[in-house]
Amino acid sequence: MSNHSTSPAASRRLGIDIGGTSIKAGTVNQENEIIGRAAVPTDAGRPWQTVAQDIVKAAQLALQDAGHTEKECLSLGVGCPGTIDAQSGTVVYSNNLHWKDVPLAQALQKAFSLPVHISNDANCATLGEVRAGAAKNCKNVVLLTLGTGVGSGIVLDGRLFEGSGPGGAEFGHTLLVMDGERCTCGRRGCLESYASATALIRQAKKAAETQPNSLLAKLCEGDLSRMDGRIPFTAARSGDAAGQRVVKQYIAYLAAGITNAVNIFRPEMVLLSGGISKEGAYLTDPLEKLVRQNAFGGAASFLPQIRTAALGNDAGIIGAANL
């Protein structure tokens, strides 16, 4: 996929993060610092060819911002939501972008004389955190993004794990409860349907409905559609029993998913990102306790640190640049 002809002094890398609202581009140096940036609107729903043109534009603007040219770069990497075939450079399916079988790497290859790599956005965020963020220097890391869904990325022996084919590293789509809650993937009982922000909001609404005098309910100001992922934590921190029950149950679900990851991967670190991860130690402390109790071999076994991601949106750019 490459007709690479950069200068021997080339040391920059280009990274693109295709988000739901904006396409973010950055150039990074050897220390993985972002030295040039640009962003253009994603305008999801447009034909992929038009979006691809804007990806090229964003990359060029980032180069311009950094004051260097393509010749000073080693590679271009793209993080994209959905199921990605990294080997062929194809977006197999992206719900967010309304794309199916899009040969994105091939299209971008026409605009750049750099090797082009693509991967899933959560994969890129994980790689970014391992190269330059909270998991720097870790060899085996599992990251879970707690947002609308539960995304995940897996780094093994320092490298992104992609599996033999597309659709792997989908830890959000492993079971917590067989035949349980309906998941967006069509299956029932996946981690995503219990530990996403969407799931937390559902759990909190249900509790607020039956306990209208709780702080959990009152923080919605008479309108349960105002429930978000922060309110249950705010209520719980204030000592509200309903809020505490919701948060305790949510943490139990998430801990069960993390324990599964520990029993499979024994990573040095489990990283949490996405909206819910902003709760910090209020989330990670009880998670570590539950994982210690329930992991195979218990408290004496090899257990990971559970941390929140450090780079925010930059993780995706830096990870993509390192594909």
Add this chain to the structure above:
Amino acid sequence: MSNHSTSPAASRRLGIDIGGTSIKAGTVNQENEIIGRAAVPTDAGRPWQTVAQDIVKAAQLALQDAGHTEKECLSLGVGCPGTIDAQSGTVVYSNNLHWKDVPLAQALQKAFSLPVHISNDANCATLGEVRAGAAKNCKNVVLLTLGTGVGSGIVLDGRLFEGSGPGGAEFGHTLLVMDGERCTCGRRGCLESYASATALIRQAKKAAETQPNSLLAKLCEGDLSRMDGRIPFTAARSGDAAGQRVVKQYIAYLAAGITNAVNIFRPEMVLLSGGISKEGAYLTDPLEKLVRQNAFGGAASFLPQIRTAALGNDAGIIGAANL
């Protein structure tokens, strides 16, 4: 861990499989054919130092059987039941052997001038099947042993995956049902507590109890303690409704666990070994159908072949020889 000084022509490898009843040793050639064999009783429960002496004895007998010497060998590998620290060569914990923190590799190293490696027995069986068995030439493989428990091994990019610390690749101890059946590991709801032979027997006994006129019950000849992992399949194949319900439910449990493995690893192949795997296509055909339905991305996604292991007990020896 090595003071290796073999002859330049060395090309054999020694493999040891420590089982519950016997210690099996073999030497393999470059084609991974076993060319010398020996077995001595395990006599589990003895002090580990005594067992280690018998491991040395078994290895020497296997060399003798093959008609060659240690100098013609490149390495010695040992597969051991339990939680193994491959890096330090320690058996962290083995329930079957009643061992805790046993420096096995170090002890064996004193008897041989070969590099000594140890790993979990299911890991070795997986590596054996990848090097010389049903998954030959596959890069990403997950193996589940369906026996007293559910053991597992994971080969990624052609190499055994061990994680950052001991206690990984324990796929049998990931959830099917949060807060479900009590598992041997202390947690509730693990795959092992639904898909092991032990679990199948429990499920079949329960069904036979409530349906005493079923073939499932009759095959136990009036004594439900005679129930084994084969009877439900025999009854189901004969058209017995009770047997068919038990087998269908068991396969649904196992398929759910395999679907989890697919969503994480997207392996080229999932291998089943152990007693239950002898049911062959009667087991793997419906498993493939259910995995196709439930995997992330469905039937259009990258799906593994589901096969039964080919090497039987030899897988452990060959895998250990390849550590």
